[in-house]
Amino acid sequence: MFILTRKPDIRRIRSPSRTRHRATRTAVCRTRTGRWIYRTVTFAHPAATARSKGTTVQKILDAILADDLDAVGSLPLPETYRGVTVHADEAEMFDGLPTREKDPRQALHVDDVPVPELGPGEALVAVMASAINYNTVWTSIFEPLPTFGFLERYGRTSPLAARHDLPYHVVGSDLSGVVLRTGPGVNAWKAGDEVVAHCLSVELEHPDGHDDTMMDPEQRIWGFETNFGGLAEVALVKSNQLMPRPKHLSWEEAASPGLVNSTAYRQLVSRNGADMKQGDTVLIWGASGGLGSYATQMALGGGATPVCVVSSPEKAEVCRSMGAGLVIDRNAEGFQFWSDEHNQNPKEWKRFGAKIRELTGGEDPDIVFEHPGRETFGASVYVAKRGGTIVTCAATSGYMHSYDNRYLWMNLKRIVGSHFANYREAWEANRLIVKGRVHPTLSGVYPLERTGQAAHDVHRNAHQGKVGVLCLAPEEGLGVRDPELRERHLREITRFRGV
Secondary structure (H helix, E strand, O other), X not given: OOOOOOOOOHHHOOOOEEOOOEEEEEEEEEOOOOOEEEEEEEEEOOOOOOOOOOOHHHHHHHHHHOOOHHHHHHOOOOOEEEEEEEEHHHOOOOOOOOHHHOOHHHHOEEEEEEOOOOOOOEEEEEEEEEEOOHHHHHHHHOOOOOOHHHHHHHHOOOXXXXXHOOOXXXXXXXXXXXEXXXXXXXXXXXXXXXXXXXXXXXXXXXXXXXXXXHHOOOOEEOOOOOXXXXXXXXXXXXXXXXXXXXXXXXHHHHHOOHHHHHXXXXXXXXXXXXXXXOOOXXXXXXXXXXXXXXXXXXXXXXXXXXXXXXXXXXXXXXXHHOOOOEEEEHHHHOOOOEOOOOOEOHHHHHHHHHHHHHHHOOOOOOEEEEOOOOOOHHHHHHHOOOOOEEXXXXXXXXXXXXXXXXXXXXXXXXXXXXXXXXXXHHHHHHHHHHOOOOOOOEEEXXXXXXXXXXXXXXXXXXXXXXXXXXXXXXXXXXXXXXXXXXXXXXXXXXXXXOO
């Protein structure tokens, strides 16, 4: 077992020096004796047509593309791989800037990093594609705190976890790919299996986690609170993060639902969240976005009536294309829930509630699907029906919420906090994708080298649905194994593309 005793200095890892087709990078590497060294790595420039045919990573990719999955487990592991990282010595680079002005493109790097040692109950996965979530945006702008504190605390829990405490953080909480190796004690998965991964990393050594693993005190989000995430060519996961890859989807489509689909399932459908039932009216903020687009599909599929809140006519049309009939364009309606930076405007809450009743025939929402946070939370509490539920996560517009408690307490409403999903909830959410009941909401795809731009788009809300990233996959559209199921749902699978 490898125990890190001296951390490499990330400041010595430099951006590539480039020629026309080649580039060199000083990368941190681990020798077989466990010593950290710095090595100059020469690799194909992103502008070149392909990675060198002789590299170990390329041989793995060739086997996957040739559908020779049985051979994957016999190929040697690479010593290093490319991963999207943030650097500990840059954690203060945005100090003093407003959140809006912090640019993920400045903080996200593509570095060559060592392949981590494989431990019991773990798997190494060749990552064909990944996707951007808000936790990658938060990581890249070091808000609310730099993630290196998470890695340091995790590293103190065991010698094996010490691998994660590094001066760089390989980020990303989604993947689709192929299992390369499994550690001792893994029996359900083997090298060559095509998989997706959910992002719950949990130790399960405490009794609190055995009723609901999200309650385990050592529960973490992989690629955010742990290292070796999915925005990379290789990822390290616990084997109980793995799930079957939907066979009718391409690699990038299969990677995109993971975090948001599972989060929406727990938040809206599960008994641990809002416990939605047929006939419920569900107010969904950001209904065409990465999280809201899955909530909209689940509400429609579960016999509820979604009221979709969006910010443009184009986003309203996306919701209608999913089958939603009740849509509010908040910008067109001119809703301003805050009079100024410090004071909310209850008259606007009332006007918003009246608009909802106009659309629903006089009904207030049974459930408010909340994730914008500070900007909308006061309105959410106000408009929920008597005895209704406001279920909240993420808080992408701000964590400090304020609301008029009279509308909560005197009308017997509930606020439920919801965070990601346990393994069963994630599996059930993925099962909906596998069966073609819920569909990816992928709107655009970037190469690994442009992950910073992808995260910038999400940070600026210049996207619809999810934004994907190609890791090992050389182009979009690869990996489809069930063309008949795909053909039946092609319109739904591609409806977000190019929006």
